[in-house]
Amino acid sequence: MSVTRGFYIGRFQPYHEGHHAMVERIARDVDELVIGIGSADQSHTPHDPFTAGERMMMITKATQAMDLLTYVVPIEDLNRNAVWVSHVQSMSPNFDVAYSNNPLVVRLFEEAGIEVKGSQMYRRDEFQGTEIRQRIVDGGDWQSLVPPQVVDVLHECDGVDRLRQVADTDDPATGDDLPGDTEMSDGGAEIELSEYSGLDASE
C-alpha cells in the first residue's frame, strides 16, 4: 500500500493554533506528515526566541494525540535560495506534496517541480507568531492562542522570561540599541513575496 507523505515548513516561533489548524487540514489529505522547523539555527532573538529543540517539543507534544504519523525535522537556513529545496530534501524523509502559505517557499518548491498546496489563513489577526510574541512581552493573553502543550514547553524552558529579556536589548549604560534590537519587519498581516527574503528580515 502506498503512503502519501506531506511536508509543512515554518519557523513556529511559537507553534500556534493557526499552524495546528493547518496541520489538522493537511491530515485529511495525507497519511504521514513531515514538519520542517525552519531557521533551526536561530534562537534567543526577539524574532526567533526558541531553539529548534524547544520547537520540536512544542510540535511533537501538540500533535501527539492526532491520528497522523509526524516526523519533526530541523532545517537550518541557507543563504542560497536557489539550492534551498535540495537542502530541505537532504534533511527530510521523501515527500509527495509540500504545504505552505509563504510565497517564496511556494515558488522555490514549484520551480523544483514539487506540488505545493496552501490553506486558508485561520484567524490571522490573532493566530500569528508576531502577535503572540508581542503579547508575551507585554504580558497579554497569549496562552489562548497556542495549544496547551506549547504553554507547558514555554514554562519548562523559561521561555517567557527569555523572550522578555531578548526583546529588551537596549544597552542599560547608554540607552543605545544593541545588535539584535531590531523591529520585527513582516508584521504577518498580508503575505507578499517581497516580504519574504527567506531569511530573518532583521539580519
Ligand SMILES: Nc1ncnc2c1ncn2[C@@H]1O[C@H](COP(=O)(O)OP(=O)(O)OP(=O)(O)O)[C@@H](O)[C@H]1O
Ligand atoms: N493563522 C494561520 N493560518 C494558516 N496558516 C498560517 C497561519 N499562521 C501562519 N501560517 C502559515 O504557517 C507557515 C509557517 O508560519 P510561521 O511559522 O512563519 O508563522 P507566523 O504566524 O506567520 O509567524 P511570524 O508572525 O513569526 O512570521 C506559513 O506558511 C504561514 O503562512
Ligand SMILES: NC(=O)c1ccc[n+]([C@@H]2O[C@H](COP(=O)(O)O)[C@@H](O)[C@H]2O)c1
Ligand atoms: N535560503 C533559505 O535558507 C530559505 C529559503 C526559503 C525559506 N527558508 C526558511 O523556511 C522557513 C519558512 O517558514 P515561514 O513560512 O514560517 O517563513 C523559514 O525558516 C525560512 O527562513 C529558508
